[in-house]
Amino acid sequence: xxxxxxxxxxxxxxxxxxxxxxxxxxxxxxxxxxxxxxxxxxxxxxxxxxxxxxxxxxxxxxxxxxxxxxxxxxxxxxxxxxxxxxxxxxxxxxxxxxxxxxxxxxxxxxxxxxxxxxxxxxxxxxxxxxxxxxxxxxxxxxxxxxxxxxxxxxxxxxxxxxxxxxxxxxxxxxxxxxxxxxxxxxxxxxxxxxxxxxxxxxxxxxxxxxxxxxxxxxxxxxxxxxxxxxxxxxxxxxxxxxxxxxxxxxxxxxxxxxxxxxxxxxxxxxxxxxxxxxxxxxxxxxxxxxxxxxxxxxxxxxxxxxxxxxxxxxxxxxxxxxxxxxxxxxxxxxxx
Numbered sequence: 202x203x204x205x206x207x208x209x210x211x212x213x214x215x216x217x218x219x220x221x222x223x224x225x226x227x228x229x230x231x232x233x234x235x236x237x238x239x240x241x242x243x244x245x246x247x248x249x250x251x252x253x254x255x256x257x258x259x260x261x262x263x264x265x266x267x268x269x270x271x272x273x274x275x276x277x278x279x280x281x282x283x284x285x286x287x288x289x290x291x292x293x294x295x296x297x298x299x300x301x302x303x304x305x306x307x308x309x310x311x312x313x314x315x316x317x318x319x320x321x322x323x324x325x326x327x328x329x330x331x332x333x334x335x336x337x338x339x340x341x342x343x344x345x346x347x348x349x350x351x352x353x354x355x356x357x358x359x360x361x362x363x364x365x366x367x368x369x370x371x372x373x374x375x376x377x378x379x380x381x382x383x384x385x386x387x388x389x390x391x392x393x394x395x396x397x398x399x400x401x402x403x404x405x406x407x408x409x410x411x412x413x414x415x416x417x418x419x420x421x422x423x424x425x426x427x428x429x430x431x432x433x434x435x436x437x438x439x440x441x442x443x444x445x446x447x448x449x450x451x452x453x454x455x456x457x458x459x460x461x462x463x464x465x466x467x468x469x470x471x472x473x474x475x476x477x478x479x480x481x482x483x484x485x486x487x488x489x490x491x492x493x494x495x496x497x498x499x500x501x502x503x504x505x506x507x508x509x510x511x512x513x514x515x516x517x518x519x520x521x522x523x524x525x526x527x528x529x530x531x532x533x534x535x536x537x
Contacts, residue, residue: 208519209257209280210236215244215266221504223264223287228508232262235515244268252277260285262511264504269294275301283518285511286528288312289498295533305528306514308507309536310366316445316497317370320415323469324375327413327441328354332467336488349439349465352412354378360411362404362428363446364389364397365535368417372397383407404428408435413443419535420447430455433466441467445497448474457483464489471497 210232212224224232232238239258243251245268252273259280261267264287268274275281275297283304289312291305298305326332330351337346359375360383361368372382376398384399385407394401404427408414414436418424429452436442436459444451453474460466461483468490476495478484484492499507514524528536 207237208259210260210262211239211255211258212242213261213263213267214242221501223504223508226505228505231512236260264288267294270297285515287507287511290536291528292536295528299530306511306524306526307528308510310526311507311510312499313366313370315499315503316367317374319497320371320443320445321374323443324359324413328352328357330439333439354380358383358411360407360414361417363417365417365419372399383411404432405435408432412437413441415443416446416450418446418450425449426452433459436466439465441469443469445471448472460487460489471495
């Protein structure tokens with residue numbers, strides 16, 4: 202097939218190269234074999250300079266930094282049929298595409314893999330009392346630092362708040378350990394609970410019974426302020442709260458109040474509101490809080506996994522086959 206007969210495509214993205222080359226390690230070359238790829242990567246700043254050359258583009262391969270398309274973008278690309286987004290959340294740019302019946306595919310589920318893996322490591326360390334023991338060790342400087350009940354993984358209870366992409370992946374990772382998994386999700390059916398081997402409980406009961414609570418609620422308007430004092434105050438002795446969802450779901454003042462009064466508890470926060478917390482936030486000072494700078498997502502060499510996902514989807518789309526990762530308006534409404 203000559204280049205003139207192949208699907209015209211372009212790359213759209215703009216992100217720090219130190220975060221990993223999504224279309225590196227041969228992925229750009231794979232796209233070039235499958236399509237007639239425009240030579241320049243399009244960004245917010247150079248779009249207008251290249252707009253005239255993009256009139257025949259039918260497919261966009263993109264990742265972090267894709268612009269939010271407006272009328273001038275669609276006018277310049279009248280033949281655009283599909284966007285394959287090799288990254289996670291698409292909420293910032295998806296609606297105009299979906300409204301124009303342009304197929305949108307995203308690597309949202311694939312981007313959940315490293316978040317679930319990070320949470321698994323935090324869960325396992327928490328069940329051993331690692332975070333509580335290390336801060337006690339710094340104070341006591343003797344092995345008395347570990348003289349508190351430490352359950353380990355055998356038969357202990359872990360609570361998952363939300364069983365979307367990340368929560369489900371974490372639950373599946375936990376399946377290899379002798380752990381009882383409790384779950385709170387308003388949309389969890391009895392059938393799905395049985396499939397995932399989780400016990401569906403209320404939010405308060407989940408906090409009461411779990412030694413580790415991990416939040417994966419979608420970041421939508423209805424979930425703002427979901428996790429409050431009435432939940433954190435019920436946490437078990439030595440329990441850990443993990444938040445890799447979003448900071449808006451936590452009433453921060455309530456969490457701080459409980460943590461200030463209970464040194465046995467631990468909070469592992471990869472997300473806050475705002476990010477980072479304000480300079481004088483007690484979260485920076487509390488010894489039982491660990492804040493990480495939103496590192497749960499895909500990084501480094503992992504990023505090509507996202508490209509593989511969307512390139513595979515492109516091949517299915519081109520062949521007229523059903524897609525596994527299409528973002529429809531219904532899917533978009535559930536995304537965090």
